[in-house]
Amino acid sequence: MMTGLGATVARAGRRLLSSLPALFGVLVFTFLLMRVLPGDPAVFFASGPNAGKEEIEQIRKQMGLDKSVPEQLVFYLSDIGRGNLGRSMMTGQPVLKDLRERLPASLELTFTALLIALIAAVPLGVVAALKPGSLVDHGVRLFCALGVCVPTFVSGLLLIYVFYYLLGLAPDPTGRIDVFTSLPPQRTGFLSIDFLLAGDIEGWWAACKQLILPALSMALFVIAPLARITRASMLVSLGSDFVRTARSVGLSWQKVVVTYALRNAILPVITIAGIVFSTMLGANVLVEKVFSWPGVASYALDALLSSDYAPVQGFVLLMAGIFVLVNLVVDICYGIADPRVSIG
């Protein structure tokens, strides 16, 4: 057992090391990309449309934009090395501080959405696989197709229309918590957890109510890939020799489906869930916009629109880092779930 765990940790470490060059590549690439994009930040952040040439020139100098691109890159890299992601022109705050404030909001939303998606997708996939070609199977397929066809901002708006406007069940879609609730002391940054830690059940419920609609509209979008992969791998698993063995000795239906088939079938689902998570985190900007969710993605979009280099670069770096981290976690989960992995 110990050796298995040790091997997994060692593998994780190797993975982390080997991802460093990729991270560096992302860093340089984003930097260059931002310089190539049209738009002059100095003009954008000058006092007004009538700002004089000298003023713009001064801002440019202040921002270091008068230097050559390679020089700027060196400055940027040395800043990154010291843990300084620069300062956002929009908010006037260090990018690191902005991201730190907003990342928990995005993570909370994404985690919840992924959880909902998995809870829905795995049973759907299993049910579909147990009776392939049946009405249930087609129903699941239709549901998945609808989830993928409808863009998240449309499903988000629909959900708001039904649950907020028509039924009045949901609170108004304006951020993580309504303005009248007092915030709990910040510990994890996840409001639902912080409220619980503070023992404030009412606040926790309020935060959950705010969370549920955006999480649901994101989940709808990713249920499809997760359910499809569960179905496919469950079909392979159910048709495999070892499930036949389990049936040959008369194991109960639950034991055959859950312990034998599903536990094997879940392995590819872990991989896909990791990819889905990273994608959702970066691509949930539409949901964040619709629900005025103060997350990192909408922050990055705003920065991009106003040619604010530092936040965009910081965001991309953050996403790349999270992607590496998620893959690492998937790797470790895989190593624990499948005893064959740590050997090979």
Next chain:
Amino acid sequence: MSEDLLRIDDLHVSFSTRRGMVEAVRGVTLKVEAGEMLGLVGESGSGKSVTGFATTRLLDPAGRVTGGKILFRGQDVTKLRGDDLRQLQGAAMSMIFQNPRAALNPIRAIGLQIADAILTHKRISKDAARAEALELLRAVQIRDPETRMNAYPHELSGGMCQRVMIAIAISCNPALLIADEPTTGLDVTTQKVVMDLLAEIAAARGMATVLITHDLGLAARYCRRIAVMERGRIVEEASPRTLFGAPQHAYTRRLVAASPTATSGIADLVTEEEREGYAAVVSRPRQEPVHGTPPLLEVRKLAKRFDEGAAAVADFSMTMAGGESVGLVGESGSGKSTTSRMICRLIDPSEGEIVFDGQSIGHVASRDFHRSRFRKDIQMVFQDPNESLNPRFTAFDCIAHPLMRLDRMRGGDALRKRVEDCAERVGLQLDLLPRFPHQLSGGQKARVGIARAIACRPRLLVLDEPTAALDVSVQAVVLQLLDRLRRENDIALLFVSHDLNVVRMLCDRTIVLRNGGIVEQGESRALFDNPKTDYTRKLVEAIPHIETGPVLAAAL
């Protein structure tokens, strides 16, 4: 008990396929008495496994029993549902399968898998089930069972996995065990150990066993009664002695002829009517090589080490003359495939020299060897005819490809003629050439593989278990074909196989490998009749022969 344990009455099983219903079993009637071991023998597609699966109610969802009865202790198995069925499965009858590693859950410790089966049928605590599982591992003679309890299937050898599978199958003392090709794919020595164990356990527990196999020799060795199946019907049923001594049905006669025995030669593998064409070739005297001709292939001190760890092959030396056939035998892991791949330059040796026709070719990187002029002189025939043909190439393309690559032929009539010529030489009907691999039978695919290999007129053919995936009757034909090609075209054959019977018939000389080194080598007949080392003797004795003489009578 006077009543039969299992009685199958006019069983019909159909499968719904894309081309409509296909009847796999058409009217099988069979009896198994308590405690006996019955052999159910037939080639692929004969319906023998389907009969077994129907009995244990493990048919694919596409398969259905469309007629007949399967009475187990007087109860019709085909009508059981739900809990009644589950009480039967495992507790009263169980099954072991081909490919034991796939038959075990890859991510569950084997101890737990055995305990799962026990807990299903007995109301005992988990600890008690664990203790019983440990006891079962001891019963199937797994060394160090305490540690093995926590092992996963991938950590065990194929033979060990099959023992675990047997442990699971016998965990609740069933009265009937159906063994579906339990040792196919295992080494001969492992096969013997596993089968001996199975027979011993069955005898000790009074368990009736149905041994489903394509290997007549295996069935003859372990069963007192053998039923032969062909195309969904039982064509003959008798004791091994009568079956092999005086087969009644034409199909049985062909099957018995095709099964290699301790004394048969290649010419004996078909019935007498089919023998004439081949006899004409064999009778032609072979041209003796002129004295002093340099060997075609000379291998000196060849070694291969993969990454880290012990050498897969070490200090391997051999020579081959033109037109000679040499067998390379050994258990899995003995390095025979590695050696053959080095010789045909698919992988690079770590040390040593390979000299072909007086030229050293060992130093040419395997990556670049396709440009060497010797590439077309050394060709290979692979084990699995299904896997080694490109599914998107027709038979014609498969054979034409090496001609275009190595002989620089362009398309057109010349190419067509060469391909048709190759097809004729291997006895492949010309109207099959436009077909894709999935439209060909196993034997036809094997012929395409051989035609592809001889297309460029090689001087050395390396064959890696070319008949392992084929039925005996097809194997017989392919072996005759190979022998004829060798005699007609003077092609040297390096034949890698774990099937000693086949090697003995086909090869002039045999080299026995073990753990990457040569144990023994010599003239085939002498080596098999009079093995000098214990290892070779063990290998030879493990082969299940069809013995019709007094030996078997004495054993009974």
